[in-house]
Amino acid sequence: xxxxxxxxxxxxxxxxxxxxxxxxxxxxxxxxxxxxxxxxxxxxxxxxxxxxxxxxxxxxxxxxxxxxxxxxxxxxxxxxxxxxxxxxxxxxxxxxxxxxxxxxxxxxxxxxxxxxxxxxxxxxxxxxxxxxxxxxxxxxxxxxxxxxxxxxxxxxxxxxxxxxxxxxxxxxxxxxxxxxxxxxxxxxxxxxxxxxxxxxxxxxxxxxxxxx
Amino acid sequence: xxxxxxxxxxxxxxxxxxxxxxxxxxxxxxxxxxxxxxxxxxxxxxxxxxxxxxxxxxxxxxxxxxxxxxxxxxxxxxxxxxxxxxxxxxxxxxxxxxxxxxxxxxxxxxxxxxxxxxxxxxxxxxxxxxxxxxxxxxx
Ligand SMILES: [Zn+2]
Numbered sequence: 001x002x003x004x005x006x007x008x009x010x011x012x013x014x015x016x017x018x019x020x021x022x023x024x025x026x027x028x029x030x031x032x033x034x035x036x037x038x039x040x041x042x043x044x045x046x047x048x049x050x051x052x053x054x055x056x057x058x059x060x061x062x063x064x065x066x067x068x069x070x071x072x073x074x075x076x077x078x079x080x081x082x083x084x085x086x087x088x089x090x091x092x093x094x095x096x097x098x099x100x101x102x103x104x105x106x107x108x109x110x111x112x113x114x115x116x117x118x119x120x121x122x123x124x125x126x127x128x129x130x131x132x133x134x135x136x137x138x139x140x141x142x143x144x145x146x147x148x149x150x151x152x153x154x155x156x157x158x159x160x161x162x163x164x165x166x167x168x169x170x171x172x173x174x175x176x177x178x179x180x181x182x183x184x185x186x187x188x189x190x191x192x193x194x195x196x197x198x199x200x201x202x203x204x205x206x207x208x209x210x211x212x
Numbered sequence: 213x214x215x216x217x218x219x220x221x222x223x224x225x226x227x228x229x230x231x232x233x234x235x236x237x238x239x240x241x242x243x244x245x246x247x248x249x250x251x252x253x254x255x256x257x258x259x260x261x262x263x264x265x266x267x268x269x270x271x272x273x274x275x276x277x278x279x280x281x282x283x284x285x286x287x288x289x290x291x292x293x294x295x296x297x298x299x300x301x302x303x304x305x306x307x308x309x310x311x312x313x314x315x316x317x318x319x320x321x322x323x324x325x326x327x328x329x330x331x332x333x334x335x336x337x338x339x340x341x342x343x344x345x346x347x348x349x350x351x
Contacts, residue, residue: 074220074221074222074274074275088275088276089220089274089275089276089277090220090275090277092275092276150224150225150227150228151224164221164274165273165274165275166224166228166273166274167227167228167273172273
């Protein structure tokens with residue numbers, strides 16, 4: 001054992017050693033996407049942090065100053081720059097940030113959040129490996145989601161810039177509408193392959209010309 | 213499919229929720245002093261109400277918060293949704309005026325919810341227990 005050389009840890013080795021939950025579907029996502037109609041891809045290794053803190057406490061306000069605010073109501077998303085905070089519950093939030101924010105790649109977001117919480121009541125938990133991120137874009141993306149989601153996804157109800165916990169294809173996910181025709185879907189890692197294949201199946205009809 | 217209005221998230225499908233059984237079943241004040249029958253009644257004996265029934269629900273795939281609901285077990289009509297710890301809304305109004313009289317008229321149906329709370333405090337446990345036990349035994 002002593003002879004085994006410890007691998008050098010650097011951001012590059014850390015990243016090269018990782019396999020994303022839907023990596024096996026990367027080629028399928030490319031061939032299954034219908035350019036200009038509906039496209040699916042996996043965004044790998046986003047930094048995600050689970051927060052449990054009350055907004056109106058000192059700790060909540062300290063954390064809000066790190067993240068650029070904490071959302072107050074169901075569906076709301078706050079944050080600043082490339083760091084977003086999604087509302088999951090009255091005292092539960094999900095921070096989503098680029099992969100470089102993770103401490104394994106030299107980032108300091110999670111450490112900053114831990115320091116902001118300090119000994120206040122609450123939790124800061126690194127959940128980056130808990131969920132992966134799917135990006136579904138294109139004019140047919142809403143129609144694809146509507147095949148397996150009971151929320152009212154019509155733009156008059158579900159506005160760009162909101163995120164809701166729900167189920168898609170019976171899989172619990174967080175669904176974040178990032179633009180008028182773009183969604184980010186956060187399934188837990190173990191459900192990623194199933195949901196990826198479910199979405200591919202739901203997208204399939206849009207590859208064929210519409211039957212008049 | 214019920215459309216349930218979560219206090220935090222608004223209307224969502226029933227499939228997003230988990231049922232938590234009868235509401236307002238208070239934990240015994242002195243659990244060690246209960247005999248086996250009383251403990252069994254606290255754990256397992258629940259009302260089987262025809263009509264308005266107070267029950268607990270969890271928005272499990274949404275905000276993961278518990279709340280109480282008053283639901284008609286015949287029509288499925290949701291009559292009220294109120295926070296955990298709040299008193300049952302359809303009992304709240306008459307209760308302060310005359311505590312014992314308010315539960316008496318409907319004690320054959322929903323009224324059993326009130327005595328079952330009292331049954332968990334030992335002082336009053338004997339009377340309600342003796343009335344609820346035969347009901348449970350017939351199930
Ligand atoms: Zn909810």
